[in-house]
Amino acid sequence: MAAHDSPTSTAGLRRPGRQVPLWLQGSSLLVSLLALLPVVFIVAISIQTGWNTVVQLVFRPRVAELLLNTSLLVILTVPLCTLLGVTLAWLTERSTLPARGCWRMLAVAPLAVPAFVHSYAWISLLPAFNGVSAAVLLSVIAYTPFIYLPVSAALRRMDPALEDSAASLGLTPLAVFRRVTLPQLKLAIWGGGLLVSLHLLAEYGLYAMLRFDTFTTAIFDQFQSSFNGPAANMLAGVLALCCLGLLWLEAGTRGNARYARLGSGSARQMTPARLGAWTVPALLLCLLSGVLSLGVPLITLGHWLWKGGIEAWQNDSLWPALQQTVLLGLLGAVLTVLAAVPLAWLSVRAVSRLQRLQESCNYITSALPGIVTALALVTITIHYARPLYQTIVTILLAYLLMFLPRALVSLRAGIAQAPAELEQAAGSLGSTPGQALRRVTLPLAAPGAAAGLAMVFLAISNELTATLLLAPNGTRTLATGFWAMTSEIDYMMAAPYALLMVLLSLPLTWLLHDHSKRSAGR
């Protein structure tokens, strides 16, 4: 999700060849082919729909309106998120701001509140809150941590020697920040910005509640009115193109400059910049962002919980929803991590062009909004794989496709920590490569796997759109239950669902906070 620090060490690189077990190659290829399903679906359905209908459905004023809304959202939100994220990161990592640890926690904390719970909190407080300004404000609140996390981690890892040299050559502190620090943050900002943009394109609940129409909300409206009709599919096609466009834009502008420090020894501790007279405004900024991003949800949630009292908890759909959420989350997480093992292992131990290609297949699909993947799977299973239709297998497959990279990132970091020499030793003692993987590498990679499990579990437990479309008959999760209640504007009965989702998300927030601390070597 955030803080992608991919191990680029080539120490464990193994000569590609016969040593790579065939089943590993095969299963990773299978997963990657599955990942292509949504893209294939969109291409196939466009061909099947016929050019004239496609033109009719794509080139119409409504699509222009949605395109405008969606671009406006991205263009306004991403810079604001970046500004706020970088400022908060600099203040909490590099300045003499009092109680920095506390502000650090607070900057990550909004992640514990699912985006559609943010909008629930605001809309039940200010019913007239809607439109583009509301959408941008809440998006900034909900998604700034995606920029804050990688930027603060990069700031902590940075070697102060560069900045010192720049200063000694006569640059003012501001110029040092602009010409030395900021370029080193570029990768973190670009990565975080991409993540934020993709979330903006994929989010449904947040914007539906604020009455701000994006492609995702329009696809959902079409789905409600016509199931997987051609209009819904074509909107999904345009949305998928937007996502691919963003990926391409990020890859094209990211640049390939290297920012690693050279030479041996470890970096010196940074001396924090004195804030002086700026201390008070800085504190106020941190406080304001904390109040908006955490205060408002907690206060409104508390209000509705108090008003609903014990009765709201005696709702007999609540506990089964919790149970099903946990089950789906566990199954999905285990499955996703297992599916990620071959890919992760290959990406650390046997880098090849095929493996790179497979990895990008998975990244592209996970960049697609859940509604696109879900539409694809509904259509494919209903027509070509009926035994899987409306079964738990299909929804788990959707989760797998959507969240695989989250497992991959953690798992890869874990496997990189298990040196290849250990596997070779196991081999020399008579283990097959498969046995070596199971007995040596996997146990060592267990912490990475656990982190991946947690990430995927929590992504699943807050997932709304794919779950609404694909869940087996009679299934209700916390997210869909919460959505049903808020659609009826029954804010009181919705509150327990929201609270349970927040409680489930707390461990992830803690994990991310902790992870970014450790990746900086503290």
Place this chain on the structure above:
Amino acid sequence: MSRPFARITTTLLVSALFATTAHAAPSADGIVVYNAQHESLTKSWVEGFTKETGIKVTVRNGSDSEMGNQIVQEGAASPADVFLTENSPAMVLVDNAKLLAPLSPATTAQVDPAFRPAHGRWVGIAARSTVFVYNKNRLTPKELPKSMLDLAKPEWKGRWGAAPAGADFQAIVSALLEQKGEAATLAWLKAMKTNAQPYKGNSVVMKAVNASQIDGGVIYHYYYFGDQNKTGENSKNTALHYFKQQDPGAFVSISGGGVLASSKHKEEAQAFLKWITGKGGQNILRTENSFEYAVGQGAQSNPKLVPLKDLDAPKIDASRLNSRKTVELMTQAGLL
């Protein structure tokens, strides 16, 4: 260390799989209901039915046109045994695809002939009336529109709202289409695109009217009564205006119920429809908080409601309402 890890993973997987299949899969003897009606109403029906007959019911919730189109695509292998809608167009869609089984005469006989098509492949299970909900502080009764069609006039620009993505509003449009034809309907929808604020859901429209964000909105009657019955916090500044005079805005929509021809539990499915159109089911409409009209022969609706016979609704053959054309026109007008 490898062993415990593997063991924990396997145990988790296996136990989770068991638990989920036990949970999600409908039991062999029960029925699956595709439900587009309000969840709470269907829940009351299901509970009453299961209590009396012991037959288990698994409910999949969705909206009218979504599930109607879904059943059509599922075709003969649909997992659904029963389909319940909020409005008639989705029922017509499934019926036109020849996927409905004839209902038992005992069931159809229970329903007032005004609320069921003559062919007997589906019946009305409840009914709802179109209303114009308005803010009492912003509109006097004199300023109210005489007809729903007046809302297309320039003076209503930005002042009214509706939930165009919802099945309810789409049913109202399908009735307009049936009454006034394609050209007039498309013109009205295009004016609506300019004039109306779109909301997600009828209750949200009413809440916006109550909070003076708009002067009025086109919704169904029971949202008002439901809120008044609770705290009234989303309706205390509002009142209902019934268009009457057989206006398109006086449309009374029939919620339908049908048994699928592909059902493998036809007997139980028929029993379920018989139950909800019978005394037990219709009584729930009168006594509980759905505030929808009862449609059973001689069944009483909630006494708080304006009686159905006073609504002067347009006479529309529910079996002719066309959901696909409606969605097409609304897509064309840019509302979807």
